[in-house]
Amino acid sequence: MELEDVRPAEIVFEDMLSASIISPVFLVVVRGQRCVMKVHHGRGPPKHNERQDRELDMHVIESTAYRRLKEQGVCEKGIVPKFFGTMDKFDPKPCHPGLDDFINDEYPPSAIFLEYIPNLEMFQRHNYTKARMDNCLMGIRKIHEALVEHGSSWSDNILVVKDDPERVVWIDFSAASTYDKHLITERDKFHLMGEETAVEELQWSLVCLLKTSIP
Structure with missing residues (x-):
């Protein structure tokens, strides 16, 4: 539409x-x-x-x-x-x-x-699943393949659908950088790699929180 x-x-x-x-x-x-x-x-x-x-x-x-x-x-x-x-x-x-x-x-x-997507909530410890985390990482990689750097890849902008155990939705691109494939520099590529690393670190922090919460 x-x-x-x-x-x-x-x-x-x-x-x-x-x-x-x-x-x-x-x-x-x-x-x-x-x-x-x-x-x-x-x-x-x-x-x-x-x-x-x-x-x-x-x-x-x-x-x-x-x-x-x-x-x-x-x-x-x-x-x-x-x-x-x-x-x-x-x-x-x-x-x-x-x-x-x-x-x-x-x-x-x-x-x-x-698009309006009902039943969204922030991706946090209480709704963590491995499938969601895998899709979170896949999502940022697909975003980067389109040569878009999200620019604010923290949990506020990573949402999950309550009744879907796997779907992850990235929102808020108001701080994004959109690169031209013919003009992208090594520095720009470094920024994309750094953002992916930050999302991987988010994965580890959620896993560590889950482990410490297990009696």
Whole structure:
């Protein structure tokens, strides 16, 4: 399903899934499709004291990563939510009261539309299974094969489906780096390897916690 050229008046808000000040996440219905809408605050050009060598707009960063993951079939594998599209630089007033916090921003917000996956929870000790951990590692490797570095690969962004003993879903690509296969450097590849190592260390920490909890 594609959700492009969406008008704010088409959005029906059902619930707030995350009350983040930076990027709140809502359960919405758009054109008869129930989905997740993640809203990013708008921003202008980089200030003189900000980095000039990389993208800083979280909406551009995250939508670019999801587009690449969709193109490379990672979304269809269920490793990340399916990406439906974006609503760029829109007027939040028609979304009253859901987006009232955005009305007085200097720059207009933008949003991404994603698959709604019910019954998600953080991947932690109480729901650890070897199958889930194996799929967690497989997931980050597939993400890397698409030349996307997640950028914040801690447990908050690794979710499991409560009624599925194996599925793991990676979320939140607002700090991602999406590389061009013709321009990727050895340093970039090193960053990808480092992120995979960090996920492997998460595996060991969960296993160690499980062992220490066994009487």
